[in-house]
Each structure stands twice: as structure tokens, then as C-alpha cells.
Amino acid sequence: MTRLRPGRPPLRRVALTALSALVTVAALTSCAAGAAPAPSLSPDAVVIDVRTPAEHASGHLKDALLLDVTGGDLQAAIPTLDPNAEYLVYCRSGNRAGQAIDLLEDAGFTDLTPLGSLEDAAAATGLRVVAGD
Numbered sequence: 516m517t518r519l520r521p522g523r524p525p526l527r528r529v530a531l532t533a534l535s536a537l538v539t540v541a542a543l544t545s546c547a548a549g550a551a552p553a554p555s556l557s558p559d560a561v562v563i564d565v566r567t568p569a570e571h572a573s574g575h576l577k578d579a580l581l582l583d584v585t586g587g588d589l590q591a592a593i594p595t596l597d598p599n600a601e602y603l604v605y606c607r608s609g610n611r612a613g614q615a616i617d618l619l620e621d622a623g624f625t626d627l628t629p630l631g632s633l634e635d636a637a638a639a640t641g642l643r644v645v646a647g648d
Contacts, residue, residue: 559600560601561602561603562576562578562603562605563615564579564581565612565614566583571648572646572648573646574644576637576644589619593619593622596619598622603627603628603639604630612631616629
């Protein structure tokens with residue numbers, strides 16, 4: 516049995532309190548760190564949804580251009596896109612948006628902003644989420 520010294524909390528309680536504080540700080544900062552900075556949405560910016568047509572139909576940003584990256588639509592559209600325009604790209608989780616950004620960068624596009632998920636994109640741009648085509 517461990518004897519406690521008067522006036523000093525047990526080491527285990529101190530360690531648990533410190534761990535709890537660390538977890539709280541990590542949780543709060545991870546939310547802030549994962550959020551993309553809000554881009555300045557110019558009227559000429561092109562918002563691209565790189566999800567599947569079914570995902571797009573279930574909900575997408577108003578006026579977003581659907582170019583399914585896994586279906587090859589984005590790759591096929593690259594020659595028709597203006598390499599000097601501003602593009603904001605989103606998907607379901609941010610993974611395909613990152614792949615799309617890489618493809619566009621490889622093709623010489625420079626004004627690219629990954630928006631992450633649909634929810635992140637809506638928050639960053641202020642655009643409404645609409646359903647249907």
C-alpha cells in the first residue's frame with residue numbers, strides 16, 4: 516500500500532490530470548488545424564466537385580462543376596479548362612480533392628484551393644448545398 520504524504524496529491528492523479536488536459540488541448544487544436552483557411556471567393560472562381568455523379572446528386576455546392584476524378588471526367592476536361600482560372604476543389608473527405616489538385620498542378624494549373632469535404636467546402640465558401648442535378 517502506498518502512503519500518501521500530507522499536502523501532495525498522488526502521482527497517479529497528477530499524471531491523469533495532466534493527460535486529461537493534454538487530450539483536451541489536442542482535441543481543440545486538431546479541429547482548428549484541420550480546417551482549411553477560407554479562400555476569397557471571386558466571382559470568376561470555378562468550384563469543382565470531383566465526386567461521383569451519385570454523390571453529387573445527393574448534395575453539392577450550388578453551381579459546382581461535376582468532374583468525377585475516379586471516373587476520368589476531370590482528366591478528360593483538363594484540356595478544356597482555363598489554366599489561369601481560380602479553382603476550388605472538394606470531394607467527400609478531401610482525398611480525391613487532393614488527387615485532383617495534383618492532376619491539375621501537373622497540367623500547369625496554379626490557382627488551386629483544396630476545400631476538403633462537402634461540409635468543409637460549404638463552410639469555407641458560404642455556398643449553399645443543393646440536391647439533384
